[in-house]
Amino acid sequence: MELCVYNIITVKHIVMAQVENTRSAAVGKHNSRTSRKSLFIDLTPMVDLAFLLISFFMLTTVLQENMSMELKMPENTGEPIPIAHSRTITLIADANNQLYYYNGEDMQNLSKSNYSNAGLRQLLYERIQQQSAADPDKGLICIIKLTDGADYNDMINLLDEMEITNVPTYAIQDITEAEKEQLNIFTKNN
Numbered sequence: 001m002e003l004c005v006y007n008i009i010t011v012k013h014i015v016m017a018q019v020e021n022t023r024s025a026a027v028g029k030h031n032s033r034t035s036r037k038s039l040f041i042d043l044t045p046m047v048d049l050a051f052l053l054i055s056f057f058m059l060t061t062v063l064q065e066n067m068s069m070e071l072k073m074p075e076n077t078g079e080p081i082p083i084a085h086s087r088t089i090t091l092i093a094d095a096n097n098q099l100y101y102y103n104g105e106d107m108q109n110l111s112k113s114n115y116s117n118a119g120l121r122q123l124l125y126e127r128i129q130q131q132s133a134a135d136p137d138k139g140l141i142c143i144i145k146l147t148d149g150a151d152y153n154d155m156i157n158l159l160d161e162m163e164i165t166n167v168p169t170y171a172i173q174d175i176t177e178a179e180k181e182q183l184n185i186f187t188k189n190n
Helices: 002-015 044-060 117-134 152-164 177-189
Strands: 018-021 024-027 032-035 039-042 088-094 098-103 111-113 141-146 169-174
Touching: 088 117, 088 152, 088 177, 098 117, 111 117, 117 152, 141 152, 152 169
Parallel strands: 088 141, 141 169
Antiparallel strands: 018 039, 024 032, 088 098, 098 111
């Protein structure tokens, strides 16, 4: 019978977390030692609570949500609608974070800018104000083009600036051969 009880106690000690305190103290004048009862604290409920809290926070936490930009694509309804070239600005992203732009169809007046607040953002704000002063009903149209040397971050930076400056209409197009030639001429001269 004692063997069975010992096995149960051993299993109980393995399963439950516990703290035992077995100290004996000297009591009285004769230095006779009497043993105190051992202190037994069962920590199993605390461990259960800790795992419940961990499980709760793991299941209820929200990790970083995907951030995406909403692109509005026009429907292909047939004939293209003609627009005034005075409403357009073309932005060309090139290698090494280089940014070039021209207004309307005037590629000979190609200029250089950068992605800073004083660069592209200020340029877009000025063009929006100019277009608003010329014709308040029709907003600025921005055409975004990327060279082969431009990287993905350049496109993201340009799209972010479109959202920040509230450009009403913008499009991503392929760069033309004439624009590539004008860009080469501009970079050689500057």
